Amino acid sequence: MNLAHLYYFAKLSEIKNYTAAADELFISQPTLSLAISGMEKELGTKLFTKKRGVVEPTENGEAFYQYVSASLRMLENGIDYICEQTGAMNRSITIGSVYSAQGRQWSALLNAFRTKVGPDVQINIMQNTTQGALRNLKRGRNDVAFCGTMGNDPDIESLPIWTQEAALVVNRRHPFAEMESISLKCLKNCEVISYNTDGPIGAELSALVDGFNIDILRLYSDEITLCSLVAANPDTVAIACRSWLLKSFEDDVVVLKIDEAPKDFHRLYMSYRANIAHPQIVRDFIEIARGFDFSK
Structure with a gap:
């Protein structure tokens, strides 16, 4: 072999x-x-x-x-690292991301990165779920990943970057559509859908609805699916993270504030592999992200 x-x-x-x-x-x-x-x-x-x-x-x-796959990527990173030391610098970075992370703050970070390192850097984007992005990170297919977390992992360093609020998505023909905010108490007899239990938002959702006796169909992993199902059925409502993705369905759905939901309902992280020598371009990106103000 x-x-x-x-x-x-x-x-x-x-x-x-x-x-x-x-x-x-x-x-x-x-x-x-x-x-x-x-x-x-x-x-x-x-x-x-x-x-x-x-x-x-x-x-x-x-x-x-x-x-x-992890070994081959590590080898390629090692080659990139040595090339940097000898002057043949690699100018590319591969970023894994969930769709909902790619909003205004994401764009501002990428702009700050390009401004510092120069316009000739090649940025490769791999969109995925949190589980997929973290799996690709460990396999070496991503240099960094913007996603949730699946718990502590000694091989991954995770930097909290911003949070998402929980919201209720309702069809414009639903009676709730006239409201601006709603209590979870009102959902007791509703047809509610939301995120699956074994995903990165599963535990957070369980904590939010604990004690409210809400029957939730928890089969889905992303806001696009949740919004499309609400848009297709006036009787269905969805508990979803508030992100730019929800605005894509604003002709068909209304997004309500949930009274009991904290503003930091779901936290997103920038993750990267720990205990390895990253290429300089990756180190630059991590450094810029660490000092970036994501609250703007």
């Missing part, structure tokens, strides 16, 4: 098709197949199974991919 084989394995894990993966790697399909077979023989386990024209990582294959 060599370094090229690890790149082959990672690409096949991501694309899940031998022909497409071989094309992107600029090798023949038999070469890729032979490399994967050799890895499986060396490791003593199957890494992939074939299902309806695609290949899927086995349980061991998925676990191995997490280590391989």
Whole structure:
């Protein structure tokens, strides 16, 4: 097994098709197949199974991919770091983010970053859920991530940046649409939807509605889905984080203040990997974010 084989394995894990993966790697399909077979023989386990024209990582294959992808990214970061020391500086950064984080404050931070480091920096954005963004961060696919948190993780450093308030989203044809604010007591007999229990907002939502005897369908992970379902059904209301995304549906929904909801209902963080030597461009971004005033 060599370094090229690890790149082959990672690409096949991501694309899940031998022909497409071989094309992107600029090798023949038999070469890729032979490399994967050799890895499986060396490791003593199957890494992939074939299902309806695609290949899927086995349980061991998925676990191995997490280590391989993180290792390859660490290697690339190490190469970038050495290049910086010798004058061949890398000028790109990959940022993972949940959709709701990409509002006015986000844009102002990116502008401050470009102003300091220069306009030639390449900023790559990978949109995802909190779980996906943090997973990509640990695998090395993101340099930093703007999202919630899934609890303490010794491999990740998280800097609190701003908070989001909980709000009630109602259809414009709903009786509540004439109100500006509402108590959770009024939702007892309503058809309420909100975030799933195992996501980053699950515990915060449970704490908010505790003691109000509200029956909530908790299946969703983002504000776009919640708003679209409210817009489609006048009888449905949603408890959602107040963000710029809600304004996209203002023709169809009204957003009400929840009397019992604290202003810091949900906290967003900038996270990055701890205990590694980041490339200079990433260090610059983290430094700017640490000193940035997100309250403006």
